[in-house]
Amino acid sequence: MRRTLSPFVLAAGLALAGVGHAATPPAVVSPVAAAAIDPSLAMDGAPAMSAVAHIGQPTNGVFGLQPQVTKNGLRAHWMHDTILLPLITVISLVVLLLLMWVAFRYRASRNPVASRTSHNTAIEIIWTLAPVVILVLIAVPSIGLLQAQFKPAPKNAITLKAIGNQWYWSYQYPDNGGFEVTANMLKEKHQVGKGERFRTAADGPELLAADNRIVLPVGVPIRLITTANDVIHSWAVPAFWIKLDAIPGRLNETSFTIDKPGLYFGQCSELCGARHAFMPIAVEAVSPAQFAAWVKAKGGTMPGAAAPKPPETAPVPNPAPAANAAGPVENTTVAPTISNQAATANPAGAGNAGN
Secondary structure, three states: OOOOOOHHHHHHHHHHHHHHOOOOOOOOOOHHHHHOOOHHHOOOOOOOOOOOOOOOOOOOOOOOOOOOOOHHHHHHHHHHHHHHHHHHHHHHHHHHHHHHHHHHHOOOOOOOOOOOOOOOHHHHHHHHHHHHHHHHHHHHHHHHHHHHHOOOOOOOOEEEEEEEEOOEEEEEOHHHOOOEEEEOEOOOHHHOOOOOOOOOOOOOOOOOOEOOOEEEEOOOEEEEEEEEOOOOEEEEEHHHOEEEEEOEOOOEEEEEEOOOOEEEEEEEOOOOOOOHHHOEEEEEEEOHHHHHHHHHHOOOOOOOOOOOOOOOOOOOOOOOOOOOOOOOOOOOOOOOOOOOOOOOOOOOOOOOOOO
């Protein structure tokens, strides 16, 4: 956890330093030295990026989908606004008008003798064909969208492996050296002890800010692989139009490409236990150059980059074998090393020893 110095403590320290070194001129930091600071080391290893209202997060009083930053998300947003919402509105209004007309036209005071009509061929044809036509109109674009969501990632994709745990996320970058990032929810100021880091407005909304953000490049295909270590979780970021279950013992995969840089939030969307609501997801979408700098800061490598050479050491001379007066030694079985380490807690004779 980082410790944040109070402005008053910092001012007092500078004043004391000025008293002790009054004759020493203040140091001047050159612009070159300031620019040399690696921006990838800010915000706990991620680029210094603050949350922006209405982007990548839910907003109070706003109805509708979040602004989408992937092609599948834009396509789904179009389908929602152009096809589904008008169709649902028309169906709801037609049903409401029919109910009102039936309640008014066929009320008991106007029809003291109820009609005994049991069948109407025209009505039955209409109420059978109309739902079929509606379902076909919905199915054509939705099947294409579903197919696009599970399109295999291209060869130049960067792999992100999201692993669900009770109750936090861990991430691996197999294509970038295999380093791992663990992300936990940032607590509020009144929930942490003295000196511990707590959530601020720059970190993101309450219950969605994470202590470690994952970083992904803009304009580069992302291969998302999900799994879990305990129970079923679900990795979901609404702005990416991504919701992929993380199942123990199974790998689920999808792909997407982020079109706009920014900070995007999500959370686990599968009931996974008592602290299900405290598994946020924070993703920073940055330029490929910033992503490469962040990977380097994490100790990883970019695909195609030369691996660091091991330090050169002087060769060790190979001593001549000593003469064996007793002649050649035959192959013998080496006695196993005796250890006083305690055995595991598995009881003996559990019927699994042969496995």
